[in-house]
Amino acid sequence: MDLLTLIVFLPTLGAVACLVTPRQHIRMVALAVSFVTFVLSLTLFGTFWAGSGDVAIFGEHYGTLHETVRADWIVGDRFAIEYFLGVDGLSFPLIILTTLVSFLACLASWNFDSWKVNRGPRAYFILFLLLETGMLGVFVALDFFLFYIFWELMLLPMYFLIGVWGGPRREYAAIKFFLFTLGGSVLMLVALVAMYFFSDHAITQAMVEQGVDVIESGYRDGVGVTHGTFDMIELATNTAIQGYFGAKSTLFLGLRFAPLMFAFLFIGFAIKLPIVPLHTWLPDAHVESPTPISMILAGVLLKMGGYGFLRICYPIFPSGGYTLAFYVAMIGVVSIVYGALCAMAQTDFKRLVAYSSVSHMGFVLLGIAVMTKSGMQGAMFQMIAHGISSPMCFFLVGVIYERAHHREINRFGGLWLTMPKYGTMATIGFFAALGLPGLCGFIGEVWVLLGTFAARDMFPWAIPMAIVAASSVILTAGYILWLIQRVYLGREREEYKGFLDASPREMFVLVPLAVLCIALGVLPMQTVFNFTNGTLDLMLAQVLSGAGVG
């Protein structure tokens, strides 16, 4: 069995194993499975370690993949859905991030028995592992249809994990999460089907133009309709398809195809990212989720939106991205500022961290929208950095919630004195979220801002946007410093005196994340950029030429 299939479906096998394991050992099985998956995903490094230069790792052109698997899945009369997996610089770091965060979240679920829920651990860990399969599948699938299946598959376990094991308003939060995501994926489905048939038209048209007989060449297979393709790399690199998709004369319901499809896909992914004003599911889902699920939600699920932009929206519809760049960037800046302002107004600890996610993901959107090298690189880095710092922040909230049973920021104070180890970790985590130089949050934001400035020749509005985004860093510093002051500094409070410091298990979750926060901040090239930049630059070059500006 090939490596990627194993990585994706090992958690599913683990879920099956959890079905028959005795109750007291279930969490052990789940932890072991998620650990083995993590180790297996690390072996992917072997593929990339050999070369040191950026481009050499990924080959000379966009679409060079590693570890590819191709097999027919649903193949019928003139249509083909493939089981097509592969890794490149876009998906590789996200796969590692997913397995790491899943492993740590599984460890964070270790004290399941002390949660005040009346459902057993069996279903919880089964759904947890199925969720991991869904997430990994989204990142490795290269057939759009398969991608869509995994995208929807991950929705179901998440719905139950929030809905069954969540807080008091869990039903509301779970349904809201589900409906928002489904609303987006419905638009994605329209785009999926439309792209399939339009790619068919494109290929046929190219054949007719070249004078190839569509019937004799076997493509058309006698009578009837041909088939298009769901292959995302093919859709992005086939010149016939790209030409047809981008042409002004290609219409869908009377509107230009590329911008319309771009908008459909954009909304689908942006809901997940999330963007203002489609972000309202996020605070609710976070507040009601159990801690490990919040970690996964913030650490991995939000990244799927950004990954969707980089994998599908921009490479396949470059002209759409170029036409709508202003609106996309504007939404990004609004998300940055609005998220930060909302975070500042929160009194609930977890809700504050949730809104800070909205703000941070705004940088991802801005970086992608400006279509410059450093912008894209920064957006990718920001996704990874946020994938490390935000699970850490949510776990920090979880640790204190378990002891205090409330999350009111104003009722805390002086926790650093009571819990010195925990306080130190909290400082690292929140400073990383703040974007302090030397920690991971800084690099991504700076790269995005540099990229935005660099786009000034292409987009006249880039500089004002960069200025607004850069100024919002003050807001971020404001709410995080104020938070640290209210929760961790100040005089020790009587009611929290008896609190135990972070346990070894909790430290085991926090320390790797803290180490990564520092490592990414100090060695950004060696940890992230070397792996992602090659693919990103090649993709960007192609996007720019596709949009007619390169």
Place this chain on the structure above:
Amino acid sequence: MNFEQLSMLAPEFTMLVGGCLALLVGATSASQRAQLVSPLAFITIVAALLMTLSLGTPESAQVIPGLWLSSLTFYVRCVALVVGAIIVLVNWHQPTASERGEYMALILFSLLGVLLTASSNDLIVLFFSIELVSIPTYVLIGLSREDSRASESAVKYFFLGALSAAILAYGMSFLYGAAGTTLLQTSGDGASIAAWASHGVMSGTAIVGLLLILAGLAFKVAAVPLHVYVGDVYEGAASPITGLLGFVPKLAGFVALIQIFSACQWDVPDAAYWAIWAMAAATMTVGNVVALLQTNVKRMLAYSSVAHTGYMLVALLVGPMAGHGPMHNGVAALLFYIAVYGAMNLGLFAVLSAFARRGKPIETLDDLAGLATVSPLIGLATAVCSFSLMGLPPTAGFVGKLYVFSSAFSLGAEHAFQKPLIILAVIGVVNSAIGAAYYLRIVASVYIRESDESPTPVAGHPVRWGIALCSIPLLVLFVWPVGLLDTARQASVPTNAPVHSVKVVEASGITSAPNTTPPVLLNEMPFAAASRD
């Protein structure tokens, strides 16, 4: 007519004999014998199914005047009998023992009506077949439980059903007037509606006839604006029989529509096209929006059944002309979808009938609360069926929706109705997102809500088997839809090739098997000349 020809009708005869036997056994007073009725009905259906399979796909031919067997007959037989067997399982203990003979016999007769609908070749036979489907259902609703609401809904359903039958017959008379024959198709040169339709433009009389037929059948399939009865009727009948009501008349109605449209060479006049278009859009939207407002699960599922009719109407409108790949052919998509719909809808009604709360059958969302803790497996089945109705992977409902909507997308730019159909598909896709909201409330009740008094299981083994047989195939068909799809695709090839294409084939010297030749496919070739204007 000889024995060989009659033997091709073996499934129908089996159902007839089985139904009569059920009546006889049920009429005996001993209650032990009444216990034999349900197994008898089940065995009858299984036997009919086995005969269908052993007969295989019949060569399109007229067996006796008025009946024409085709690949469509084969497909409908299989689907109706498989789902019918599950319906019998779900209804196993439903009526009181003294009435069980009549009850099971009526179910068998109603299914027999569906089988005949799929093989009728004459407007009159078609009408009788549809009435054979409907009339038993009126009685079944009344028999299903001792509740005044059941009687009320039986009466309502009967009066509206009688009205719709009258409209249907009236429409058929117009069609007869225009075509001069009631025969749908012939193998030779004789007069038939198919031959008439392939010759010329439809007259106003024929269009009125088609619209009236559409209206009459819209009642059977529960399409807006003739859907108003569903809420009350579904709520009044006992849950197991509601599962039947959601499937059997719908299947019969759609099969009849396919029969009539394919007799008309799928050359639907613009007026009828727009009528169906508006009907489909309204049916999807009204069904979903009204379902969203319900708290009674049975009413919710009633309106959900209206919504699903809307999706199927989209596929019907696309027709088979777009090509014969499953993502292109609307009729194949419709046939696939209705089979999947039968299973998922019946599964949920079976779940409702398997539990009681405070000694009463389950009706509202509150009644379902805590079901998953009482019975985790049935809870899982409920989730599978709900997600399938929602159209979410990994269930067959997703595959079905994909085929329905992609068939609407697949028409070439030269097709006159390309844009309206894409708009319709987009309306449908948006609707399925709206639909998710209320199906999710069912899942939320089952899994998330807690209740002081959880539902208690009341069902015997047959009902549990029924639930399993509804939900497990939904998962299997997601991973492996190809088998059912291929059968649906074969069934969607029009039962008779259009006369003009037959002539072309004959002229070129090939005379064999015109029935398996797909119709002229010019209008799907994106760069061929427009054939529809």
